[in-house]
Amino acid sequence: MDFLEQAKGLMPALxxxxxxxxxxxxxxxxxxxxGDSFTLDFGTHLVGYxxxxxxxxxxxxxxxxxxxxxxxxxCELEIDVDQKNYRxxxxxxxxxxxxxxxxxxxxLLCLHRRYSFRYVQVIFPxxxxxxxxxxxxxxxxxxxxxxxxxxPLPREFAAKDPLLAEIDEISVRxxxxxxxxxxxxxxxRDRRLWLGDLFLQAKANYVTFKKNSLxxxxxxxxxxxxxxxxxxxxxxxxxxxxxxxxWILHDYAMLFIGTLADYYEETGDLNVLKELWPTxxxxxxxxxxxxxxxxxxxxxxxxxxxxxxxxxxxxAQGLSIAMMKRGVWLAELLGAENELKQLKCWIARLSAxxxxxxxxxxxxxxGRSGQISVASQMWMILAGVLDLQENNRVLDAMADxxxxxxxxxxxxxxxxxxxxxxxxxxQEAIHLVKRYWGGMARQQADCFWEVYVPDNPEASPYGDKxxxxxxxxxxxxxTYFIRRFFVPFLQD
Numbered sequence: 075m076d077f078l079e080q081a082k083g084l085m086p087a088l089x090x091x092x093x094x095x096x097x098x099x100x101x102x103x104x105x106x107x108x109g110d111s112f113t114l115d116f117g118t119h120l121v122g123y124x125x126x127x128x129x130x131x132x133x134x135x136x137x138x139x140x141x142x143x144x145x146x147x148x149c150e151l152e153i154d155v156d157q158k159n160y161r162x163x164x165x166x167x168x169x170x171x172x173x174x175x176x177x178x179x180x181x182l183l184c185l186h187r188r189y190s191f192r193y194v195q196v197i198f199p200x201x202x203x204x205x206x207x208x209x210x211x212x213x214x215x216x217x218x219x220x221x222x223x224x225x226p227l228p229r230e231f232a233a234k235d236p237l238l239a240e241i242d243e244i245s246v247r248x249x250x251x252x253x254x255x256x257x258x259x260x261x262x263r264d265r266r267l268w269l270g271d272l273f274l275q276a277k278a279n280y281v282t283f284k285k286n287s288l289x290x291x292x293x294x295x296x297x298x299x300x301x302x303x304x305x306x307x308x309x310x311x312x313x314x315x316x317x318x319x320x321w322i323l324h325d326y327a328m329l330f331i332g333t334l335a336d337y338y339e340e341t342g343d344l345n346v347l348k349e350l351w352p353t354x355x356x357x358x359x360x361x362x363x364x365x366x367x368x369x370x371x372x373x374x375x376x377x378x379x380x381x382x383x384x385x386x387x388x389x390a391q392g393l394s395i396a397m398m399k400r401g402v403w404l405a406e407l408l409g410a411e412n413e414l415k416q417l418k419c420w421i422a423r424l425s426a427x428x429x430x431x432x433x434x435x436x437x438x439x440x441g442r443s444g445q446i447s448v449a450s451q452m453w454m455i456l457a458g459v460l461d462l463q464e465n466n467r468v469l470d471a472m473a474d475x476x477x478x479x480x481x482x483x484x485x486x487x488x489x490x491x492x493x494x495x496x497x498x499x500x501q502e503a504i505h506l507v508k509r510y511w512g513g514m515a516r517q518q519a520d521c522f523w524e525v526y527v528p529d530n531p532e533a534s535p536y537g538d539k540x541x542x543x544x545x546x547x548x549x550x551x552x553t554y555f556i557r558r559f560f561v562p563f564l565q566d
Contacts, residue, residue: 075349077298078316084291085255086218093120093213095194105131105205111197114211119146119192119520119545121251121261122215125184126196128206138179139200144170144191146262146521146544151195153540162538168263169541179206188216190251190261190545192520219253219283231561238504238556241511245553248521249278252547253285256292256312260524260543266319267292267310269326270377271547273333274488278550280340281557289337290346296330297353304356306330308377324364325376325390327357328397335400338407351404355413358401361394362420369427373442378449379486380525380535384479385441385450388431392439392453395424399458428459437464438471447479448472449486452493466497482527482535484511484549491555500563503555511552522549 095114106112124142145151150169153159157166170189198206224246226232232239252258256267257275276289295310299318306327307318331354338347364372376390398421405414431439431450439450451472455465472478481487487510494503513528524546527533534542 077294081291081294081298084287084294086285086288086291088216088218088254089220090122091215093118093122093215095211101208103207105207106198107205108198108201111195112208113151114194114196116192116194116213119190119247119251120213120215121188121190121217121254121545122213123185123188124191124194124211124213125182126211127182127209128179129209130179130204130206132204134179134202134204136202137200138176138202138206139198140174140176140183141195141197141199142172142174142185143195143197144189145193145195146191148193150540151193155197155199160538160540162534162536162541164263164536164541166541170262179204188261217250217253218255218288219250219285221250221283223284224282227556228561228565231564235564237508237512237515238560240515241507241552242556244515244519244522245278245511245550245556246282248545249275249282249547249550249553251521251545252550253279253283253288256295256310257288257547259309259548260546262545263541263543264309266312267295268319268547269296269306269308269329269333270323270485272296273329273336274485274551274554275547276333276336277554280336281554286337286341289333290343293330293334293337293346293350297350300353303360304353305360306353306357322375323377324361324371325378325393328361328394330354330357331397331401331404335404338404344407347404347408351408351410351413354404355401355410355417358398358417358420361398362416362423365423365427368430369423370430370442371424378453379481379483381447381449381479381482381486382535383445384447385443385445387442388428388439388450389441389447389453391424391428391431392450392455392457392459395421395428395457395459396453398424425457425459428454428457432459436471436475437467438475439468445479446472446475446477448481448490449479452486452490455493455496456489462497465493466499469494469497469499480527482533483525484522484546484551488548488551491551495555495559500559504560504564507552507555507560511549519544521545522552524549 096117099115101112259268259271308321308323308326309319311317334354371390373386373390378386378389402417439454491503524543
């Protein structure tokens with residue numbers, strides 16, 4: 075099976091719409107020259123192609139030099155044009171900036187690179203014998219998501235809980251702008267397909283845009299670009315050439331099983347399940363072969379969260395069990411008896427190893443170092459290592475632990491919400507979504523962010539918050555919780 079050819083055949087068409095800047099941010103009728111600038115506000119987050127037109131006060135006798143700077147949030151414009159005040163670890167070329175020399179300053183200028191932005195700063199650094207005046211501008215916004223496919227929330231629900239309705243709206247916008255030729259992680263940066271993000275984006279897609287063919291395209295891309303040992307690439311680059319990410323992340327590889335299980339649960343497509351099952355099963359096999367004598371996974375091969383101080387050992391163990399259990403469900407559907415037997419054997423070994431992390435006195439899970447963290451509890455709960463009553467005791471114990479290490483990303487927070495729902499604590503799950511994602515909404519977020527630490531607005535895994543992605547795929551799942559769980563619960 076040529077999975078890449080299958081993926082190629084599922085290349086989506088892009089929906090387009092024209093969006094214009096807010097009137098009050100246009101520079102008006104003034105003429106501008108060297109040292110002048112203005113900033114357009116398009117009123118919302120967009121992904122697309124920018125165009126602009128000027129007129130001159132006299133016949134131009136030299137090119138017009140313009141610097142365009144695109145920003146998802148205003149703080150990005152605090153970076154100097156020469157980027158000397160940037161202190162982050164990622165490449166500064168991710169800042170969205172373009173310098174153009176126009177031989178004909180009055181022609182319509184269409185920038186060919188796709189940008190992710192709300193704000194556009196226009197700077198005139200060059201000395202000319204003429205001045206220019208702004209005429210008009212627009213963005214041809216693009217997405218493979220069809221907004222007409224999204225059903226509105228029930229009117230009475232939105233009226234009763236406007237914050238949840240706002241969170242849902244921002245979630246849908248975040249997902250929409252990350253849906254391009256693939257489910258991108260962030261349309262500003264990194265603009266690639268990550269398996270962890272896909273796992274969450276697909277869940278949100280099933281309750282909103284229902285672009286299931288895009289999920290399948292992404293599954294085929296991962297299946298077609300494994301490492302030499304068959305382990306999933308953690309990410310796929312679509313540009314400049316189609317290739318797999320070099321990093322090895324066992325948790326992302328295991329999430330391929332969960333993504334495939336969710337896809338089958340949504341579509342009932344048995345043919346796809348049969349095609350991709352060997353690839354999915356091999357991810358479990360790789361993890362099983364990595365276990366040490368105690369039945370523990372190598373936590374250095376797991377991402378879990380950007381939290382720098384996090385002891386990942388218990389969380390990595392729980393995630394592996396949870397995804398293998400999804401594999402058991404698939405093996406039973408397929409009647410794959412040999413694989414089913416192996417999976418159950420591996421789960422038993424992993425589960426025995428998981429109990430090494432359980433503190434019976436405190437009724438809570440600890441990492442190998444003894445650390446207590448949110449990530450350890452949520453993944454062990456989702457793994458079902460303990461029964462429901464014991465899992466609720468774990469959540470109670472964590473609530474009483476003032477020094478528990480928290481999460482720093484909406485990605486990790488998603489699984490904490492899932493753990494609360496799994497334990498029947500729906501009101502707590504609703505409260506957490508309102509507090510965490512609602513915190514971004516209260517800060518006028520157009521889309522949800524890559525990193526959010528409520529008590530640390532400067533948080534960034536890269537050393538500078540301005541390089542963070544402010545429209546990030548792994549933060550879009552409140553719409554999944556709201557539409558699949560919260561609406562039915564609150565309407566009962």
